Amino acid sequence: MTDSKAKEIQVKPKQEVTSPAEQTKPGVVFTPSVDIFENDRELTLLADLPGVTAENLTIDLRENTLTLTGEVEPFERANEEDILIEYEIGKYYRQFSLSNVIDQSKINANLTDGVLRLTLPKVEEAKPRKIEVRT
């Protein structure tokens, strides 16, 4: 990542979800950009959720399916008229299937500056063990 200093961010329009399964409220739904990585101990997920507050974020882990839902309050006031609109505001929704078994009691979620950091520790038996090959 040494060349990241010179790099410029490219515009990436928000990705609209085409058919979210359990959409109950009308409105636009977007897919947040995420980074997911793991080490031996835990799985970490970072998601860009601009405009979402902690109260409006729902993280749901059921079986092996992780669901993120973030509601965004419209921040435009009623008396404002549009001049230039390049992005829209809507809900964020994304679902992930986790292959590892997660220790649900130790999940840690932190939302700062519109970025969610979710730490999902693996349960003991899911951690990799080195297998000794006997000769």
Next chain:
Amino acid sequence: MFYRRLFDFPTRGLGSSFRELDRLQRQMEQWQGALSRGAFPMPSAGVFPLTNVTENNDSYYVRAELPGIKSDELDIQVTAKGISISGERKIPVEGNNVKYHRREREAGKFSRLINLPDDIDVNKVDAKLENGVLTMTIPKAEKTKPRQITVK
């Protein structure tokens, strides 16, 4: 489906149906455009960050989504007719032995200039960064504000 989206919109105020129509129209244009010149979604300046500009009688409002950016990493400058937003989005390296499943978030520098339609009051510009959303309130210059004329 269309009717539901048009009328059943509790969170947005009056005029939302027009906005919805606007949105629909833009989407139609996008699809038309996508057919002729390859997939290129929402009309935009092609510069990060994507920006929304609105106005009322007193001010312009400039909003941009900048998740993960701290206020001291953002440089905002104001001229008589426009503002410039620049900075760098840093994504720290997460240890050496991590393995990535997804990597969609981008880091890098950005700078953007937004020209406003009319003169602004340079001294009263207010910017706040909240939950990764930048909101700038830019008062219009006194001479450009609409004035109510009383008919005697």
